[in-house]
Amino acid sequence: MKQSLVVVGNGMAGMRTVEELLKIAPDKYNITVFGAEPHGNYNRIMLSPLLAGEKTQQDIMINDFDWYTQNEITLHAGKEKEVVRIDRKRKIVYGKDGTEAPYDKLLLATGSNPFIIPVPGKDLKGVITFRDIQDVETMIAVAAAKKRHAIVIGGGLLGLEAANGLLKQGMHVTVVHNLPVLMNRQLDAAAAELLQKELESRGMDFRMSANTVCFEGDEHMHVKSIKFDTGETLPADLVVMAAGIRPNTTLAQHVGIYCERGIVVNDTLQTYDPSVYAVGECIQHRGELFGLVAPIWDQAKVCANHLANYGIGIYKNKEVSTKLKVTGVDLFSAGNFLGENDSESIVFQDPKKGIYKKVVVKDDKILGAVLYGDTVEGSWYFQLMREKTSIADFRDTLLFGQHAKGDAGHQGVNTAVSMPDEAEVCGCNGVCKGDIVKAITSKKLFTLDDVRAATKASASCGSCTGLVEQILVATVGGNYNATPSEKAICRCTDKGHDTVRAAIVDSKLKTFHDVARVLEWKTADGCHVCRPAINYYLVCAWPTEKVDDSRSRFINERVHANIQKDNTYSVVPRMWGGVTTPSELRAIADAADKYQVPCVKVTGGQRIDLLGVKKEDLPHIWKDLNDAGMVSGHAYGKALRTVKTCVGSEYCRFGTQDSTGMGIALEKMTWGSWTPAKVKFAVSGCPRNCAEATIKDFGVVAVDSGWELYVGGNGGMKVRVCDFLVKVTSDAEVMEYAGAFMQMYREQGRHNERTAPWIERVGLSAIKAELVDNPEQRRAYHERFLESQKHAQVDPWAERASQAVEQFEFIPLTTVQ
Amino acid sequence: MSDWIAVGDLNDIPQMGARVVSTPNGDVAIFRTRDDQVFALRDKCPHKGGALSQGIVHGSRVTCPLHNWVISLEDGEAQGFDTGCTATYKTKMEGTSVYFSLNKG
Numbered sequence: 001m002k003q004s005l006v007v008v009g010n011g012m013a014g015m016r017t018v019e020e021l022l023k024i025a026p027d028k029y030n031i032t033v034f035g036a037e038p039h040g041n042y043n044r045i046m047l048s049p050l051l052a053g054e055k056t057q058q059d060i061m062i063n064d065f066d067w068y069t070q071n072e073i074t075l076h077a078g079k080e081k082e083v084v085r086i087d088r089k090r091k092i093v094y095g096k097d098g099t100e101a102p103y104d105k106l107l108l109a110t111g112s113n114p115f116i117i118p119v120p121g122k123d124l125k126g127v128i129t130f131r132d133i134q135d136v137e138t139m140i141a142v143a144a145a146k147k148r149h150a151i152v153i154g155g156g157l158l159g160l161e162a163a164n165g166l167l168k169q170g171m172h173v174t175v176v177h178n179l180p181v182l183m184n185r186q187l188d189a190a191a192a193e194l195l196q197k198e199l200e201s202r203g204m205d206f207r208m209s210a211n212t213v214c215f216e217g218d219e220h221m222h223v224k225s226i227k228f229d230t231g232e233t234l235p236a237d238l239v240v241m242a243a244g245i246r247p248n249t250t251l252a253q254h255v256g257i258y259c260e261r262g263i264v265v266n267d268t269l270q271t272y273d274p275s276v277y278a279v280g281e282c283i284q285h286r287g288e289l290f291g292l293v294a295p296i297w298d299q300a301k302v303c304a305n306h307l308a309n310y311g312i313g314i315y316k317n318k319e320v321s322t323k324l325k326v327t328g329v330d331l332f333s334a335g336n337f338l339g340e341n342d343s344e345s346i347v348f349q350d351p352k353k354g355i356y357k358k359v360v361v362k363d364d365k366i367l368g369a370v371l372y373g374d375t376v377e378g379s380w381y382f383q384l385m386r387e388k389t390s391i392a393d394f395r396d397t398l399l400f401g402q403h404a405k406g407d408a409g410h411q412g413v414n415t416a417v418s419m420p421d422e423a424e425v426c427g428c429n430g431v432c433k434g435d436i437v438k439a440i441t442s443k444k445l446f447t448l449d450d451v452r453a454a455t456k457a458s459a460s461c462g463s464c465t466g467l468v469e470q471i472l473v474a475t476v477g478g479n480y481n482a483t484p485s486e487k488a489i490c491r492c493t494d495k496g497h498d499t500v501r502a503a504i505v506d507s508k509l510k511t512f513h514d515v516a517r518v519l520e521w522k523t524a525d526g527c528h529v530c531r532p533a534i535n536y537y538l539v540c541a542w543p544t545e546k547v548d549d550s551r552s553r554f555i556n557e558r559v560h561a562n563i564q565k566d567n568t569y570s571v572v573p574r575m576w577g578g579v580t581t582p583s584e585l586r587a588i589a590d591a592a593d594k595y596q597v598p599c600v601k602v603t604g605g606q607r608i609d610l611l612g613v614k615k616e617d618l619p620h621i622w623k624d625l626n627d628a629g630m631v632s633g634h635a636y637g638k639a640l641r642t643v644k645t646c647v648g649s650e651y652c653r654f655g656t657q658d659s660t661g662m663g664i665a666l667e668k669m670t671w672g673s674w675t676p677a678k679v680k681f682a683v684s685g686c687p688r689n690c691a692e693a694t695i696k697d698f699g700v701v702a703v704d705s706g707w708e709l710y711v712g713g714n715g716g717m718k719v720r721v722c723d724f725l726v727k728v729t730s731d732a733e734v735m736e737y738a739g740a741f742m743q744m745y746r747e748q749g750r751h752n753e754r755t756a757p758w759i760e761r762v763g764l765s766a767i768k769a770e771l772v773d774n775p776e777q778r779r780a781y782h783e784r785f786l787e788s789q790k791h792a793q794v795d796p797w798a799e800r801a802s803q804a805v806e807q808f809e810f811i812p813l814t815t816v817q
Numbered sequence: 818m819s820d821w822i823a824v825g826d827l828n829d830i831p832q833m834g835a836r837v838v839s840t841p842n843g844d845v846a847i848f849r850t851r852d853d854q855v856f857a858l859r860d861k862c863p864h865k866g867g868a869l870s871q872g873i874v875h876g877s878r879v880t881c882p883l884h885n886w887v888i889s890l891e892d893g894e895a896q897g898f899d900t901g902c903t904a905t906y907k908t909k910m911e912g913t914s915v916y917f918s919l920n921k922g
Contacts, residue, residue, distance in 0.1 A: 443898065453897055453898050454898040456884075523875065523876060524851070524875075524876050525833060525850075525851055525874070525875040525876050526875055527873075527875050527878075527880065527887075528872070528873040528875065528880035528885060528887070531873060531875065532873070550831075551831060551832070551833040551834055551873070551874070552873070553873075554873065554882065555871040555872070555882040556882075558871075559871075563867075563868075563871065563882050563883070565865065565883065566866075567866070567867065567868040567871070808829065808831065808836065812836070812837045812838060812839045812844075813824055813825045813829060813830065813836035813837060813838050813847060814824050814825055814838055814839075815838070815839040815840075816822055816824075816838060816839065816840040816841070816919075817841065
């Protein structure tokens, strides 16, 4: 028989929990919802655009009355339905009008109450809060009656949003703040001053560091003025209290559920009464209160899981950064942005453009940041802060940001606001600004992950993440939380890459399912994200053992060829250092004829690509190429792709060293190794650098006196010029550094992380410390690499073509006539 | 109506994998999950026609190799925010012999 779930509170937190519950256990409960407002479930964050007249009530509904009907939820909505009593012994909830609802499980989502400053006159007519649709309706009505003077108490986010809306409704607005700094929870004094100036230029007035003595009323008990302790009096036709919120614990306290500042819950969102759960702004979890959307969404997910009796998942409060759009100005803040005694601030200021950026740094680590006007780098700073990356190597360009140059795919634009709807934001997946806005509004998305899942925007290369975030902020309104602090590998787990890797080594785990069991995966077999990642970590950790699971490999690495859009494959034979011979070329030409290859093309890495090969022909074409002495070029794998070379001193009149010979030697050493992501090498014979070695993962540039070694370059979706690693004089040193670098990357890089973001994450200094400053460690890395290569350098084509390995991959099970 | 078609032995299909059966009306992918359930789907992703038989199988789902759409093996429906559906066919096992029916399941 179905159990009964009663939800007290029809707001965002409560209904999100119900939505999550319906997703995983739609038939478990008969659900009854009590809400004190006569509406469906709406997006409270959107009250500001509603007040400003940019949205209608219909626009801000998340779930209208039909949704409750369709999901067979009983909704008791309206003032008379407000829950006034709970009989916890008999498990019955009572509404004001006597409505009764028995429960097996009860969910409290009573939200918060605005803080009312305790001064005489606070109960006068015309003194209101900014909390629900009714408040907005009151404000609009006052403005429509040509009343002129509005006072907003509180210079925080909510207060400024209210002030902006009232300004747009035609009122004269004065914001009263008890501190000298606006939005002091998010901004430092300099950014706050810019914001204040901007708002003043639009006609808003301020009384800063102001203490209100009382509100004075007229003979109808309607507010008419506000009085400060300076003696000043201002006329007031409307007063909006927006000086913060307090968890609404009235009901919980009344029925004896343990509360401190909020309703106290444990990590499963359970209160001290085991049948009663609580989520949202009304709760207190490990001492913290909540007001932003993202953590509350996490709570909803965990709570739904426990209501469904699945018992998986605990709620962890994560460090968050805040991206805001206040009255059209982009703001970002994260961490300790005010700094402490021994911290330093790196500051960029462009008054004409209205841009201010401050990054607070201590011991070369980012403690916090405030951005005003240009927030596109916010997620990058937050990532550096979260990863505790040393910024010593790029201090001088830190404030210009990661996106200052080099991104392909969105026309070099880095502010979303000015983009027209038809402008392409995500060049990988062809997603325009309009598509994203439409998805956010129609599918009611709130987080970057949701937007990625729904639109694919920023889901591939990720270089447009900042733009997508800006669009999200602009569309969902006032507040939005960016990336959570610890990034899980995928939705199958809460664990991050590094945790999983450490566990594989420490607990000697040898299969995906061992990992999933020990680290409590939420899915039985993982997914297409975590399975290949863990497979790589296993292969890297246990190079001498047979831990590689072909079922966890993407098709390209399973059949050693690149799948194309029409399900045919491409075949690229290895061509050491880009050097070939007439007989190899003849064999390639013969194979292309024999298997009717529709396209033969030279690749970006100086190899020949045979495109459009049918899957069943693969082992045969490989056999033919093997017979001519060629092996797999690994053009399909997270592996060494190519070593690009220029012709070098053998022929070139400028060449200083034999770059071609060096390229061949490097390729012979490094081919066949599995890596976190693809790896490209290049060797140039002189500083003219014709092989473009300084935008490769590992680049070698010959000079007259030896070789310069460069690392971490990328010429792809995000151009990154290599960092200089070291200069060496002998060929043997080049080989040792190359092998050591490969192994260090293999052991530390996260799956799918190219060397460029890896180096930006750990810092060049960390790499130099191990490879350059510590010769013993370098040799150890190199030796580990060579040992691993003993087991890895097996031509996968030959295995499949001549030794019939995994033949089932290439032939149909059967043919039905 | 005896329209069951024998396609081979369960052990010819890798666990968490698939094999293709060629038919006059296009390929059919026969999937085997980790717990040895067998499913048959048209070997074509509803998105851009990717060969689902080549995807990574997890639980009773497969991820298309072309653009990572996740398709349910049970009803062929695209998961998450993606919408689209691939035809499914009935399967049965007798011992370890696998059969499927071209009548839509």
